[in-house]
Amino acid sequence: MPHLEFDLEAVKKTAVQAGKVILEYYQKTDLGLELKSDQSPLTLADKAAHKVIMEGLANTGIPILSEEGEKIPFQNRKNWGYFWMVDPLDGTKEFVKRNGEFTVNIALIDNGKAVFGVVYAPVLGDLYWGKVGNGAWKRDAFGAVQAIQASGVQTVNRIVASRSHLNEATREFLANYPEAELVSMGSSLKLLLVAEGKAQLYPRPAPTMEWDTAAAHAIVNAAGGKVLKWGLDEELEYNKEDLLNPWFVVTKILDLRI
Numbered sequence: 001m002p003h004l005e006f007d008l009e010a011v012k013k014t015a016v017q018a019g020k021v022i023l024e025y026y027q028k029t030d031l032g033l034e035l036k037s038d039q040s041p042l043t044l045a046d047k048a049a050h051k052v053i054m055e056g057l058a059n060t061g062i063p064i065l066s067e068e069g070e071k072i073p074f075q076n077r078k079n080w081g082y083f084w085m086v087d088p089l090d091g092t093k094e095f096v097k098r099n100g101e102f103t104v105n106i107a108l109i110d111n112g113k114a115v116f117g118v119v120y121a122p123v124l125g126d127l128y129w130g131k132v133g134n135g136a137w138k139r140d141a142f143g144a145v146q147a148i149q150a151s152g153v154q155t156v157n158r159i160v161a162s163r164s165h166l167n168e169a170t171r172e173f174l175a176n177y178p179e180a181e182l183v184s185m186g187s188s189l190k191l192l193l194v195a196e197g198k199a200q201l202y203p204r205p206a207p208t209m210e211w212d213t214a215a216a217h218a219i220v221n222a223a224g225g226k227v228l229k230w231g232l233d234e235e236l237e238y239n240k241e242d243l244l245n246p247w248f249v250v251t252k253i254l255d256l257r258i
Helices: 004-026 044-060 094-099 169-172 191-193 210-222
Strands: 064-065 082-090 103-110 113-121 126-131 136-138 145-148 160-164 179-184 199-205 225-230 248-251
Touching: 004 113, 004 126, 044 064, 044 082, 044 103, 082 094, 082 210, 082 248, 094 179, 094 191, 103 210, 113 210, 126 191, 126 210, 136 210, 160 169, 160 191, 169 191, 179 225, 191 199, 191 210, 191 248
Parallel strands: 064 082, 160 179, 160 199
Antiparallel strands: 082 103, 103 113, 113 126, 126 136, 136 145, 199 248, 225 248
């Protein structure tokens, strides 16, 4: 495995620096909004954060797959062992809405598994990181650091769901837990609520891409939770030919009502 202890500090600093650049654009009137070919939003902040991260990770010598970077054919990446998977600005819709619920996501993938992740929420000032097998942590806006752990409670008291993608399949899932409080949130912050033990479930029966989940997935695993394919006891996998994720649920609950 690469020198993760050295990389840990470098990657954390890179994520925070990308977040600072994003905030510079966040305060501007013109976000430079445009639509990509799939009609998803792209801003100048996405591009600027991508540049910061590419420069910050360049000296690791590990390949980088970024949402806003060059589209690398599967033939060229299928034999990658380790590589960085990056979403420079996860939650661009939240960024455009200016609700603060967006993040910088950087993950290390090891042969299809998310093993290390850093997620930074620039507006909130919260920095999360975790290494599978070595624990997960959160540093808040005041600099206080604490270990985080997914809730071991098997009663579902709180469910977190997407603020922008609350579809019919999600509503059907939620109907199985009428006693649970519902919290709506954007970006990878939803996975992190489970990692922190502040929610027991995050169902996602809707499309996401691998870079949307990889960094927070590693943190969830490091905190004792799972990111499971819908209806299966199998974790999400990375570096597939098609980078679209299947439906999934994030939890530590053993007996799900799906």
